[in-house]
Amino acid sequence: MKLYVFPVAPNPTKVRLYLAEKAAAGLRIPLEEVTVSLIEQAQRSPEHLARNPFGTLPVLETDAGRYLIESLPIIDHLEELFPVPSMFGPDxxxxxxxxxxxxxxxxxxxxxxxxxxxxxxxxxxxxxxxxxxxxxxxxxxxxxxxxxxxxxxxxxxxxxxxxxxxxxxxxxxxxxxxxxxxxxxxxxxxxxxxxxxxxxxxxxxxxxxx
Ligand SMILES: N[C@@H](CCC(=O)N[C@@H](CS)C(=O)NCC(=O)O)C(=O)O
Known part of the structure; x- marks a missing residue:
């Protein structure tokens, strides 16, 4: 899996904090972080628009080559793949x-x-x-x-x-x-x-x- 992000941008940061909390709790989710520079407007490049026609971050590229383009569904998907320790709760x-x-x-x-x-x-x-x-x-x-x-x-x-x-x-x-x-x-x-x-x-x- 690849996660396309940019530092400080709030929606990528939300997913990165989620990943860091999981890692701190003992579960390192195997994915590669790829920076797409919002400062250089790289989110509007044809390459990124092919991943996400809205031209936003974060984007999760699954191992099957599909793209998730909304931060909470990205977290939901990672949480389904790696449910323990839960970042939502016990029940x-x-x-x-x-x-x-x-x-x-x-x-x-x-x-x-x-x-x-x-x-x-x-x-x-x-x-x-x-x-x-x-x-x-x-x-x-x-x-x-x-x-x-x-x-x-x-x-x-x-x-x-x-x-x-x-x-x-x-x-x-x-x-x-x-x-x-x-x-x-x-x-x-x-x-x-x-x-x-x-x-x-x-x-x-x-x-x-x-
Ligand atoms: N609803 C989306 C919002 C994504 C979003 O707006 N991302 C911002 C960064 S926080 C972005 O990529 N903005 C670049 C732009 O609008 O050109 C999500 O939750 O992921």
Whole structure:
């Protein structure tokens, strides 16, 4: 298998954190990471568009030569191939809740942060769009509030005592904001403490660059 990625980009980072957490827990998934430079617009090259017509990362090339082009289905597929140790949870209900938290971290935090970054200071040259940035800034606190409430019972990670895929998604989104000197956790002390705790993990230090 090959995983096409680029450092700091949040969706590839989410999958890379997932892989690093699995490795830290003793399961090194055998795949080759291939860098596709977003800075050089290599995601728009004919070679990459043949893998993914949307021209985005990450992409997983399976051993059969097929391409998975969405980050969560990539993780789902790897998790089915390598279910132990689980990055979702020990039973169906726990796994459903972990997946729900991941969706909220992605749709409610990672995507808004990515939109705000690209609408204000895009590292790949997307045009500024203050109205779009304002729209996502207004929406972001709802999901941050929800995640802050989860942590209110003293749990160390978003889904409980153990790290799950939602932690990877949230950390990937927040890193992208930090990359452009944008901070989002000023009104969320529980999440700020989670952020410090998560970033101290060996899996996080091996992947996060800012
Ligand atoms: N829904 C996709 C989103 C993928 C995506 O937007 N990737 C960004 C990097 S985080 C990208 O490749 N952007 C390059 C571009 O839009 O030109 C996923 O979850 O994988």
């Amino acid at each position: 169906p209900e726990a796994r459903a809740f972990a997946r729900q938290i991941e969706r909220i971290a992605d749709i409610g935090v990672l995507i808004p942060i990515a939109r705000i970054v690209h609408a204000t200071d895009s590292p790949i040259g997307q045009p500024a769009n203050p109205a779009l940035a304002a729209y996502y800034r207004e929406r972001l606190p709802r999901s941050l509030d929800y995640l802050e409430d989860l942590l209110g019972d003293g749990r160390p990670f978003l889904a409980g005592e153990r790290v799950t895929v939602g932690d990877c998604t949230l950390a990937a989104g927040l890193q992208f904001g930090r990359f452009r000197k944008l901070a989002f956790l000023g009104d969320h002390p529980g999440l700020a403490a989670w952020d410090a705790r998560y970033r101290a993990r060996p899996a996080a230090t091996s992947v996060l660059v800012v």
